[in-house]
């Protein structure tokens with residue numbers, strides 16, 4: 621039987637994720653949104669790309685959670701973007717409402733699924749889905765680190781005229797200003813970047829990575845990034861659905877790893893058929909450890925705003 625994936629939220633990120641998944645041709649995909657008819661329209665459009673691109677994935681758009689039943693993976697992208705009049709806490713509360721409702725429906729219709737959270741503020745929303753679902757921690761994971769790392773890798777490759785494929789890197793921590801790009805462990809074809817790029821230039825690239833989302837928001841005028849975010853989701857789904865056991869930075873529930881307790885924070889994790897199969901603890905130096913702790917504190921503040 622073909623696998624089934626539901627994507628909740630048919631906005632920019634959600635619909636692009638569905639398109640990428642359909643093109644992989646390894647699962648049927650359901651796209652849910654509360655806006656009447658819109659997901660149905662987008663799904664039909666994607667279905668009709670199948671004959672041209674050669675995929676048989678069934679793509680269904682819906683406003684009814686019954687259609688999402690028995691999904692293996694549910695990707696959650698539903699949420700409001702921050703409006704200029706909203707404070708950060710207003711946004712947390714509003715998206716808390718949305719993600720809580722969505723999670724309840726996931727539990728009802730797909731009790732054995734793996735949830736991949738995308739909605740911002742990412743780490744807090746992953747924590748909320750974990751809390752509401754009651755799923756074990758291997759079945760709730762947030763996407764941010766793959767994207768932040770992809771941004772870092774892009775900038776390093778551009779700097780050196782290198783192939784992005786040769787650039788290995790990790791960005792840890794929460795998805796926000798406090799993220800921790802691990803420049804010390806970034807290599808190009810195995811060579812540490814400290815041998816290739818002057819320290820002050822690396823620091824500029826690290827800062828551009830931290831501001832990576834904001835740079836795109838500013839250029840777009842309205843909305844935020846979705847091409848690289850959806851590609852990042854795809855890498856996570858690939859590793860889970862195909863049981864590839866790739867290690868990539870993800871927001872996972874830490875219970876003492878990295879000396880962080882009961883909190884979602886981005887760290888390297890192995891993704892396979894069981895979801896988060898291993899949390900990989902890499903040795904951090906004192907400075908990196910302090911930055912990760914600061915990032916965890918920022919996530920904790922948001923979790924406290926939600927009162928969970």
Ligand code: TXD
Pocket residue numbers: 628629630631632633634652653654655697698699700701718721722737738739740741742763764767795843844845846849
């Ligand atoms: O790295 C990351 N994790 C991120 C996160 C990278 C990029 C975008 N990131 C966040 O994803 C972003 O800050 C938002 O919180 C989400 C979705 O971003 P997108 O750009 O796709 O937003 P849209 O286009 O506004 O889409 C949101 C959709 C829209 O169609 C709404 O109608 C729908 O969500 N929505 C709902 N769907 C289902 N159920 C409910 N309750 C609901 N409320 C709104």
